[in-house]
Amino acid sequence: MRPDNLNNGLVAAEAFTDDERAAVYRAIETRRDVRDQFLSDPIPDDVLRRLLDAAHAAPSVGFMQPWNFILIRDETVRQSAWEAFSRANEEAEAMFPEEKRSTYRSLKLEGIRKAPLSICVTSDPDRAGPVVLGRTHNSRMDSYSTVCAVQNLWLAARAEGIGVGWVSIFRDEDVRALLGIPQRVEIVAWLCLGYVDQLYGEPELAIKGWRQRLPLEELVFKDGWGQK
Numbered sequence: 001m002r003p004d005n006l007n008n009g010l011v012a013a014e015a016f017t018d019d020e021r022a023a024v025y026r027a028i029e030t031r032r033d034v035r036d037q038f039l040s041d042p043i044p045d046d047v048l049r050r051l052l053d054a055a056h057a058a059p060s061v062g063f064m065q066p067w068n069f070i071l072i073r074d075e076t077v078r079q080s081a082w083e084a085f086s087r088a089n090e091e092a093e094a095m096f097p098e099e100k101r102s103t104y105r106s107l108k109l110e111g112i113r114k115a116p117l118s119i120c121v122t123s124d125p126d127r128a129g130p131v132v133l134g135r136t137h138n139s140r141m142d143s144y145s146t147v148c149a150v151q152n153l154w155l156a157a158r159a160e161g162i163g164v165g166w167v168s169i170f171r172d173e174d175v176r177a178l179l180g181i182p183q184r185v186e187i188v189a190w191l192c193l194g195y196v197d198q199l200y201g202e203p204e205l206a207i208k209g210w211r212q213r214l215p216l217e218e219l220v221f222k223d224g225w226g227q228k
């Protein structure tokens, strides 16, 4: 038997049991982007804390932990965010080719007013000083780290019966002004959160005919770009 806690900080890392493994894959496979299924029940503080702890457990370049989480429950702030979304969404619709516009218009692409909680997730490039271990040759690594935090939160939320919807149809400056976010801080995600009692079994965009899941085989190369 290996001791659970070795002197050098290592702990035992056996594979999960079948049930534990099934639960992890179930969270991954049944996680959905939620726009319309939100219930109005508030998310209790202890549950929200677990979601934020999950986000905060994400990997980050040089362990810089560049994220912040702005919790938004205020209805007037959410109304203003929805208005910013609506303006951007009109611009977005016009960018698609004519034949896709009516389908685009029919899609529900946010739940900002329906979900009882929004979380704006930001990334602070200055969190760990100007030179960060692992970010020296690619400055985007801090944003990627913050996206890992979002995904952790999204999966934990699935396990809690809470739906999450990522809204990115905004002009940055609108969200920045609304929440007083400094210019140097990157806005990574506006997330809508709320309990759900139904979820789509497949991505809603696939069900609504916008775009289908690609076959994994097409995306896997062997030993070089494009090599099958």
Ligand SMILES: Cc1cc2c(cc1C)N(C[C@H](O)[C@H](O)[C@H](O)COP(=O)(O)O)c1[nH]c(=O)[nH]c(=O)c1N2
Pocket (backbone or CB within 6 Å): 031, 032, 033, 034, 035, 108, 109, 110, 166, 167, 168, 169, 202, 203, 204, 205
């Ligand atoms: C970075 C980023 C940004 C957005 C999204 C996702 C991500 C990762 N998604 C959700 C997206 O449409 C969804 O994830 C895919 O359609 C796949 O569906 P499931 O997430 O599997 O349900 C999303 N959905 C939406 O309705 N409005 C939006 O503005 C966005 N923005």
